[in-house]
Amino acid sequence: MPQIDFxxxxxxxxxxxxxxxxEKLAEEAGVEVRWRPFSVRDLMTEKGYFLRTQPTKMDYIxxxxxxxxRLHGIPFEKPPIWPTDPDQLANRAGIAxxxxxxxxxxxxxxxxxxxxxxxxxxEESLNEILTSLGKEPQSIIxxxxxxxxxERYNQETDAARQLGIFGSPTFAVGQEIFWGDDRLEEALAxxxxxxxxxxx
Amino acid sequence: MPQIDFxxxxxxxxxxxxxxxxEKLAEEAGVEVRWRPFSVRDLMTEKGYFLRTQPTKMDYIxxxxxxxxRLHGIPFEKPPIWPTDPDQLANRAGIAxxxxxxxxxxxxxxxxxxxxxxxxxxEESLNEILTSLGKEPQSIIxxxxxxxxxERYNQETDAARQLGIFGSPTFAVGQEIFWGDDRLEEALAxxxxxxxxxxx
Numbered sequence: 001m002p003q004i005d006f007x008x009x010x011x012x013x014x015x016x017x018x019x020x021x022x023e024k025l026a027e028e029a030g031v032e033v034r035w036r037p038f039s040v041r042d043l044m045t046e047k048g049y050f051l052r053t054q055p056t057k058m059d060y061i062x063x064x065x066x067x068x069x070r071l072h073g074i075p076f077e078k079p080p081i082w083p084t085d086p087d088q089l090a091n092r093a094g095i096a097x098x099x100x101x102x103x104x105x106x107x108x109x110x111x112x113x114x115x116x117x118x119x120x121x122x123e124e125s126l127n128e129i130l131t132s133l134g135k136e137p138q139s140i141i142x143x144x145x146x147x148x149x150x151e152r153y154n155q156e157t158d159a160a161r162q163l164g165i166f167g168s169p170t171f172a173v174g175q176e177i178f179w180g181d182d183r184l185e186e187a188l189a190x191x192x193x194x195x196x197x198x199x200x
Numbered sequence: 201m202p203q204i205d206f207x208x209x210x211x212x213x214x215x216x217x218x219x220x221x222x223e224k225l226a227e228e229a230g231v232e233v234r235w236r237p238f239s240v241r242d243l244m245t246e247k248g249y250f251l252r253t254q255p256t257k258m259d260y261i262x263x264x265x266x267x268x269x270r271l272h273g274i275p276f277e278k279p280p281i282w283p284t285d286p287d288q289l290a291n292r293a294g295i296a297x298x299x300x301x302x303x304x305x306x307x308x309x310x311x312x313x314x315x316x317x318x319x320x321x322x323e324e325s326l327n328e329i330l331t332s333l334g335k336e337p338q339s340i341i342x343x344x345x346x347x348x349x350x351e352r353y354n355q356e357t358d359a360a361r362q363l364g365i366f367g368s369p370t371f372a373v374g375q376e377i378f379w380g381d382d383r384l385e386e387a388l389a390x391x392x393x394x395x396x397x398x399x400x
Contacts, residue, residue, distance in 0.1 A: 047254060054247060056364050060379060067386065070397035164256050179260060182382050186267065197270035 002191040003032045005172040007160050009040040010090040010110055010120050011083060012168035013065045017181040019111045020074045023104070029188040035103055037094040039157040040168040047166065052083055068181070080114045085121030088153070092144035093126065095153045105133055202391040203232045205372040207360050209240040210290040210310055210320050211283060212368035213265045217381040219311045220274045223304070229388040235303055237294040239357040240368040247366065252283055268381065280314045285321030288353070292344040293326065295353045305333055 006022060008015040026033045044050065051058055062079035069076035085091060090110055097106035109129050110120060118125040123141075130137040143149055163172055171178040171187035178187040189195040206222060208215040226233045244250065251258055262279035269276035285291060290310060297306035309329050310320060318325040323341075330337040343349055363372055371378040371387035378387040389395040 047256070049249070049254065054249065054366070056247070057366050060364060060366070060377065064379070064383075067395065067397045070400065071386070071395070073396075164260060166254070166257050166260070177260065179264070183264075186271070195267065195271070196273075197267045200270065 001030065001032045002193075003034060003173075004187050004191045005034045005036055007036050007038050007040075007156075007165055007168065007170045007172065008107075009168040010037060010088075010094060010107075010114075011085045012040060013061055013080065013082065014181045015169040016080075016111045016115055017065065017068055017072065017074060018169045018184055019107055021072060021181070022184060025184060025188060029192060031188050031191045035098060035107065036156050036159070037091050037098075037107075037153070038160040038165075038168075039088060039091065039153065040160075040166075041088065042157055043161055043166055049166075058082070075112075076115065078117075081117070081119045084114065084119045087121060089141070089144055090121040090126065092149050092153050093130075093140055095156070096140055096143045096149050099149075099152075102133060102135075106130075109133060201230065201232045202393075203234060203373075204387050204391045205234045205236055207236050207238050207356075207363075207365055207368065207370045207372065208307075209368040210237060210288075210294060210307075210314075211285045212240060213261055213280065213282065214381045215369040216280075216311045216315055217265065217268055217272065217274060218369045218384055219307055221272060221381070222384060225384060225388060229392060231388050231391045235298060235307065236356050236359070237291050237298070237307075237353070238360040238365075238368075239288060239291065239353065240360075240366075241288065242357055243361055243366055249366075258282070275312070276315065278317075281317070281319045284314065284319045287321060289341070289344055290321040290326070292349050292353050293330075293340055295349050295356070296340055296343045299349075299352070302333060302335075306330075309333060 004026070006018065008018060022033055066076050094103060094107060094110070097103040106129070109132060113125060113129055114120050118128070126141060127137045130140050160170070163175065163177055165177055167179045169181055171184060173187060173191045176190055178190070186195060190198065204226070206218065208218060222233055266276050294303060294307060297303040306329070309332060313325060313329055314320050318328070326341060327337045330340050360370070363375065363377055365372070365377055367379045369381055371384060373387060373391045376390055378390070386395060390398065
């Protein structure tokens with residue numbers, strides 16, 4: 001079965017659109033998706049590029065995400081709290097959740113909560129999100145703060161770095177990368193060998 | 201007739217895709233297009249954002265433009281010379297060409313030449329491009345270097361700045377802006393009042 005890697009960051013506005021879209025599209029395409037939280041923040045910091053110093057661009061991004069959400073029939077009430085997850089705890093909890101097999105539900109619940117007004121990574125948010133998934137919050141938070149999970153998160157970030165990834169979300173088919181939710185359909189076509197650039 | 205403003209920079213890779221696509225799509229949509237060269241370079245410099253210090257991202261952009269060109273059936277042989285047009289002369293010549301009524305042909309010829317290996321704004325390139333359009337190169341270059349055309353170019357850049365534009369190409373429908381060739385279809389739908397975000 002064809003496969004794509006879905007690299008995303010808890011705290012990336014455009015990743016919200018992909019989180020809400022990818023399962024249905026991938027199923028229709030017959031493509032398997034590997035969900036891979038990574039630290040786009042670390043990669044952007046390395047490159048000296050900070051969206052938080054670009055308020056004009058951020059205003060545009062919130063508006064664009066809103067329009068794209070409407071286009072795809074995805075809930076959007078108001079721009080989410082941003083930046084969020086200062087310690088990247090929500091991201092590391094994601095790593096822990098995937099290891100335990102409930103990562104997709106955790107991801108979808110977290111992004112919905114974020115666009116519903118919650119800050120990602122805050123204790124109250126994690127308590128509510130994890131409890132709603134039937135998990136004991138403190139044990140997951142402890143795990144997310146363990147050296148093993150930190151190391152695994154760094155490894156995922158390094159995998160993204162090696163692929164030349166610089167933004168979230170990014171889809172990878174082998175070494176071929178596609179940046180942005182608006183490239184999801186292209187990435188799926190690529191995975192199936194049906195992208196026009198492959199058929200010349 | 202609905203109208204959109206097409207803000208673009210001679211030297212923006214993604215603008216090539218829009219230059220090659222916009223006439224047919226706008227005609228099909230019944231939307232009038234106002235072509236407006238502006239200095240995205242000045243706006244990015246003001247904001248302290250330089251793509252030339254982001255080689256990983258530029259590698260991606262060239263690859264993405266290639267894939268998108270294939271997707272749309274647009275010629276793409278190899279990545280263009282970039283950055284190009286150091287003095288923004290090709291851009292100011294564009295301003296002059298639009299005032300004289302042959303701006304679209306100049307734009308299309310210039311972008312095709314750029315993706316065919318020519319640097320934009322170089323004397324040899326301008327000689328070849330302008331001559332092929334039946335113009336006398338030196339008189340156009342002199343005009344492009346005149347205070348009046350410089351001022352007009354700055355005014356167009358300021359119009360973009362006032363709209364919150366930060367990248368090229370950007371499409372504007374009144375105050376609503378759409379950044380990137382991949383938003384062209386959305387901008388046309390917006391101009392016609394048919395974008396899903398307008399129909400809620």
